[in-house]
Amino acid sequence: xxxxxxxxxxxxxxxxxxxxxxxxxxxxxxxxxxxxxxxxxxxxxxxxxxxxxxxxxxxxxxxxxxxxxxxxxxxxxxxxxxxxxxxxxxxxxxxxxxxxxxxxxxxxxxxxxxxxxxxxxxxxxxxxxxxxxxxxxxxxxxxxxxxxxxxxxxxxxxxxxxx
Numbered sequence: 001x002x003x004x005x006x007x008x009x010x011x012x013x014x015x016x017x018x019x020x021x022x023x024x025x026x027x028x029x030x031x032x033x034x035x036x037x038x039x040x041x042x043x044x045x046x047x048x049x050x051x052x053x054x055x056x057x058x059x060x061x062x063x064x065x066x067x068x069x070x071x072x073x074x075x076x077x078x079x080x081x082x083x084x085x086x087x088x089x090x091x092x093x094x095x096x097x098x099x100x101x102x103x104x105x106x107x108x109x110x111x112x113x114x115x116x117x118x119x120x121x122x123x124x125x126x127x128x129x130x131x132x133x134x135x136x137x138x139x140x141x142x143x144x145x146x147x148x149x150x151x152x153x154x155x156x157x158x159x160x161x162x163x
Contacts, residue, residue: 025069035074035118042066043077044106044119045085045099047130049159055152062131063147071122082106082116088161089129092141092154098126129154 024037040048041061050058086103093099102123106116124131132138133147133154142157144150 023066025073033072033074034070035076036066036069036121037076038066039078042075042124043079043085044075044082044116044124045089045102045128046081046158047128047155050155055155056148058130058155059133059148059151063134066121067125067131069121071120071125073121074118075120075124076117077119080116083110084163086127087163088158089127091161092129092138096127098123102127
């Protein structure tokens with residue numbers, strides 16, 4: 001996958017999903033896109049459930065740590081929930097054209113037996129409701145007044161959503 005690795009680093013994502021959870025950030029030559037392997041913290045259009053941690057800790061992992069990576073960073077997640085996650089994201093932002101397009105693409109990939117990876121940090125910032133909680137319209141949509149409160153409420157809604 002990577003021709004010559006210049007740097008493989010990891011940062012502890014223990015502030016989210018489960019304690020001790022790690023994401024690996026890989027950089028190569030200057031002209032190669034970096035990649036992050038997020039396991040169960042960041043999914044396409046979603047995030048992992050809060051098993052041991054809080055909305056505040058997940059907010060830090062998603063919207064501070066991962067969001068600070070270069071926008072071109074490729075995202076490799078741990079499980080294939082993309083179609084379901086994008087369908088849920090549309091319930092929060094039905095007019096978001098990026099979500100609509102990504103959902104159509106993910107359905108086509110799924111029907112063709114193809115994976116929906118990688119995503120990018122830029123894609124997630126534009127389609128992932130858990131990474132869009134700083135937007136007032138998202139907070140208002142879920143009846144919250146802060147990004148952390150909105151992230152917690154969206155996670156509750158996602159946990160109970162049956163599509």
